[in-house]
Amino acid sequence: MSKSGPTDTGVDRDAVLAWGRANLRDLPWRATRDPWRIVVAEVMLQQTQASRVVPRWYEWCAVYPTPESLASVPLGEAIARWHGLGYPRRAKNLHGAATAIVALHAGEVPHELDALLALPGIGRYTARAVMTFAFEADVGVVDTNVARVLARSAGTALTPSAAQDRADSLVPAGEGWLWNQTMMDVGARHCRPDPRCDGCPLAGSCRWRASRRAGAPDPAVGSAGVSRRQAPYDGSARQARGSLLGDLVAGRRSSAGYDATVVAGLVADGLVVDRNGELMLP
Numbered sequence: 001m002s003k004s005g006p007t008d009t010g011v012d013r014d015a016v017l018a019w020g021r022a023n024l025r026d027l028p029w030r031a032t033r034d035p036w037r038i039v040v041a042e043v044m045l046q047q048t049q050a051s052r053v054v055p056r057w058y059e060w061c062a063v064y065p066t067p068e069s070l071a072s073v074p075l076g077e078a079i080a081r082w083h084g085l086g087y088p089r090r091a092k093n094l095h096g097a098a099t100a101i102v103a104l105h106a107g108e109v110p111h112e113l114d115a116l117l118a119l120p121g122i123g124r125y126t127a128r129a130v131m132t133f134a135f136e137a138d139v140g141v142v143d144t145n146v147a148r149v150l151a152r153s154a155g156t157a158l159t160p161s162a163a164q165d166r167a168d169s170l171v172p173a174g175e176g177w178l179w180n181q182t183m184m185d186v187g188a189r190h191c192r193p194d195p196r197c198d199g200c201p202l203a204g205s206c207r208w209r210a211s212r213r214a215g216a217p218d219p220a221v222g223s224a225g226v227s228r229r230q231a232p233y234d235g236s237a238r239q240a241r242g243s244l245l246g247d248l249v250a251g252r253r254s255s256a257g258y259d260a261t262v263v264a265g266l267v268a269d270g271l272v273v274d275r276n277g278e279l280m281l282p
Contacts, residue, residue, distance in 0.1 A: 010205040011153060013172050013179070019201035020182025023189070028054060030181060035109035035134035036101075037061050042126045042133075043094050047087055056085050068107050070098035076281030079271060080249045086238075088245060088271055093121020111135045124164070125225075129180075138176040140167025145187025146180075147225030152191060155207025155216075157223040193220075241266055244279075253278045 024030065027050055029041035040060055044053045063081065064070040070078060075095050082091035097119040101109055109130065110116055116127035124142075131137040142150065142163050150166050151158050158166065171179050190200035197203045208219055220226050233239055240262045255263055255277045263279065266272035273280050 010207075011170055011202060012205060013170065013175075015201045015204075016182055016186070017172065017175060017178060020178050020185065023185065024181055025050070025185055025188075029057060029133075033134055033136070035111070035130060036065070036067055038130050038134040039097065039109055039122075039126075040064075040094065042129045043090050043097075043121060044085065046090060046126070048085060052085070064098075066107065067098040067101040067109070070095055071102045074282065075270075079245065079281050083242075083245055083249045086242070088241075089269060090121060092270055096120030097122060109134065111137070113139075132176040132180050136177045138171045138173060140164065140169075140171050141180045141184075142167050142225045143184060143187075144225060144227040145185075145191065146183045147187075147223060148193075148220040149183055149187045149191045149202065151220040151223035151226065152195070152208040152218070153202050153206045155211065155219060157219045157221070160224040163224040191220075237262060237265070245271065245281075248272065248279060248281050253280055255279050 029038060032038070037057075041053065041057055044057055044060070060081065064073075064078075075092060078095040079088055079091045082088055085091075100119050101107060105115070110119075111131060111134070113127055113131065116122050116130055117124070122130075128137075128139045128141045129143075131139050132141060140146075146167065147158075147163060150163050154166060167183075170183075186200060186202065190196050191202075195209075197206070197209055200206070203209060208216060240259060244258055244262060244266065255274060258279075263272065263274060267274050270282060273282050
């Protein structure tokens, strides 16, 4: 048996890696090991599709190629440049992470888990993604696509700790980068909310697939890390917040005409400053 062949989980890791070598999506951040560019990509990819992120990632990395370059500008500039990508707290977090990297790590993105987790906006998934995609560490990453693969292949819903333990246990030694990229793409292409099992490299060992014909419920539903359908954007508070920020980016300053709750929320989040009714970016 090879070092990456079948494991006690029943997963044929050689088959998964072979699929990955032949089928990985061509995404620009996969062509770099620059830790900062990986951090930018992973923060942008939080709750945003890769196709939307690609042009914005190129733009951001051209303007802010290092943590120092982002930390040196006002937060408001970062929020303005982020506008249109959604969830602007991510811009604030990325600016805060850059500032902390400069202040605490001499401008170098740390490679240790605890140090990464201490950065603003860097959670369990993003920290491990940076470790494996920038530093090629053999750790498992669990995004929403991988979470579905983990639960379905195991045949049971998983707690957060069980999902992370399973993800870590599956990583073949020395293959962390390829393994995690492959698991993400298997989830994106095959193990979708509506699964497409034909051609999936885990089809032969997937415990849920084997019991699905007998009516077994989908173990991914409610399992750790699997996202739920979002509420409609039109008419939502998210839309109102985005509209207000868009006006500020365009130069409007008065708070007149805006919902007071929306204004207060943006101020509380540190994304807007209200000076006696005059709104501005921080």
